[in-house]
Amino acid sequence: MATSITTDATISAPLPPGPSGPAAVSALARLGRDPWFEPIRLLEEYGDVVRVPMPFTELILLGHRDHIAHVNLKAAAKYQRAPMVTETMRAQGSPHHASWFDHDDDEWARGRELLQPHFTQKALAALGELFTEAVIEHVDAWGHAADSGETLDLVEPLKELALAVLYNAMFSRRIAHDEMPELLHHLDERMLATTVRTGMFAMPDRVPRPFSRRGARSDAWLDDYLRGIVDERRRNPVETTDLLNVLLGAEYADGTPLEDHKLRTEMLFLVIGGHETTAAALAWTFAFLGSRPDLQARARDEVDRLDGRRLGPADLAELPFITACFDEAQRLQGSLVVNPKRALVDDEIGGYRIPAGATVLHSNIALHRDRRFWGADADSYRPDRWLDGDIDNGAFQSFGRGRRMCMGKRFAYIEAALTIGSALQRYTFTTPVGWQPRHEYRMSMTVKGGVPLSLRRRASGQD
Numbered sequence: 001m002a003t004s005i006t007t008d009a010t011i012s013a014p015l016p017p018g019p020s021g022p023a024a025v026s027a028l029a030r031l032g033r034d035p036w037f038e039p040i041r042l043l044e045e046y047g048d049v050v051r052v053p054m055p056f057t058e059l060i061l062l063g064h065r066d067h068i069a070h071v072n073l074k075a076a077a078k079y080q081r082a083p084m085v086t087e088t089m090r091a092q093g094s095p096h097h098a099s100w101f102d103h104d105d106d107e108w109a110r111g112r113e114l115l116q117p118h119f120t121q122k123a124l125a126a127l128g129e130l131f132t133e134a135v136i137e138h139v140d141a142w143g144h145a146a147d148s149g150e151t152l153d154l155v156e157p158l159k160e161l162a163l164a165v166l167y168n169a170m171f172s173r174r175i176a177h178d179e180m181p182e183l184l185h186h187l188d189e190r191m192l193a194t195t196v197r198t199g200m201f202a203m204p205d206r207v208p209r210p211f212s213r214r215g216a217r218s219d220a221w222l223d224d225y226l227r228g229i230v231d232e233r234r235r236n237p238v239e240t241t242d243l244l245n246v247l248l249g250a251e252y253a254d255g256t257p258l259e260d261h262k263l264r265t266e267m268l269f270l271v272i273g274g275h276e277t278t279a280a281a282l283a284w285t286f287a288f289l290g291s292r293p294d295l296q297a298r299a300r301d302e303v304d305r306l307d308g309r310r311l312g313p314a315d316l317a318e319l320p321f322i323t324a325c326f327d328e329a330q331r332l333q334g335s336l337v338v339n340p341k342r343a344l345v346d347d348e349i350g351g352y353r354i355p356a357g358a359t360v361l362h363s364n365i366a367l368h369r370d371r372r373f374w375g376a377d378a379d380s381y382r383p384d385r386w387l388d389g390d391i392d393n394g395a396f397q398s399f400g401r402g403r404r405m406c407m408g409k410r411f412a413y414i415e416a417a418l419t420i421g422s423a424l425q426r427y428t429f430t431t432p433v434g435w436q437p438r439h440e441y442r443m444s445m446t447v448k449g450g451v452p453l454s455l456r457r458r459a460s461g462q463d
């Protein structure tokens, strides 16, 4: 269906079809319970543009890649990140102020302009060992499961790895072994409170949000933790171009440095945005490779061509099949469940009126499994589709698209290739026969019940 655009508030196109009355109430309840597969059902029933009225706003669900591209790219000026996201990113009672990335104006542009140059392939490759050291230390630690024969659930170890990589690469800061559980606990609590707040975004403020106190307590703990890192850097300055030094040197337009609370807010945003997302995508990749020995063998062959060397960020280009395995896992994983935008003006999409103020969203799971864009085997794990060259990026939205596209995308690809490649250099791994990953929603989609892996050490780099 062609996408047409009109900014005239007198748009005569009809509102999109969708459930109304009691059917809308039950659709909303189902969306709350199952934000992954309910959108697929709604799109099947009503078509590519579906309207679900809800108290205080209305949801417009999009199913077609062209309509999603309209919102993210072609008509991006008519949409902004929905308050559902921006106003709920901070826990209630949080000591943190708004991050640059909670905005959708000049404030956002300033933050993006400042940090973006530090997230290019070249800038990240320059961090070299800071990536490698954290990855290898954690992947090596999985060896205890290979030695004892115990099944290893990889979900928590991957979160630890992702956190260690972020702290190393961004703040040149190693997280001590005994710090990790408490740090992860507070990040989890904070994310849980945020997820619940996001789900309840349309409810009046007087309705209490579960977990908000716990979230605020954890936020205060995280704030103190980050203060410790900043203080330590000020006491012992180091000559690096890491993110912490960039933030410490950043100034407002009038030349004043960032306030300390602002500095910690941006640090926390990056840690939150970068750790659970990457860990969850990696969990899905290990889950698929663990049940596909044929694909695992091909990925292993690829990394073995690098002669067992210690992998670094620059090796990303040498690992296209491993990268395809990661992309294909993210496709089926669906990444973030929703990434809503708000219509600033009336618009028209697919022949329907999108009223100003509506919350416009799509489901990555629905889009990533749509046979129109991925073919008849859309539900199968087939990394080769990424190498065949017939991928339409518009139908892959794990990192978003357009000006708000994930700033840490390169970071995630480097971390993924290093982690998967280093693991394949050391182990073969399998999931139990018949086991399949299932979705579990946190802020990003992780694997329900964990990823149970049996690991076997490879003899001196061989099977």
Ligand code: HEM
Pocket: 101, 112, 166, 270, 273, 274, 275, 277, 278, 281, 335, 336, 339, 397, 398, 399, 400, 401, 403, 404, 405, 406, 407, 408, 409, 411, 412
């Ligand atoms: C597999 C891992 C990751 C996934 C799936 C992911 C996904 C996303 C998505 C969907 C967005 C929103 C895009 C939009 O609104 O259109 C986003 C934004 C963002 N991500 Fe990521 N992300 C990942 C890893 C990272 C990492 C490692 C970092 C930092 C180290 C990071 C930093 C950011 C930042 C700063 C933004 C805000 C960009 C902006 O608003 O301009 N992300 N990410």
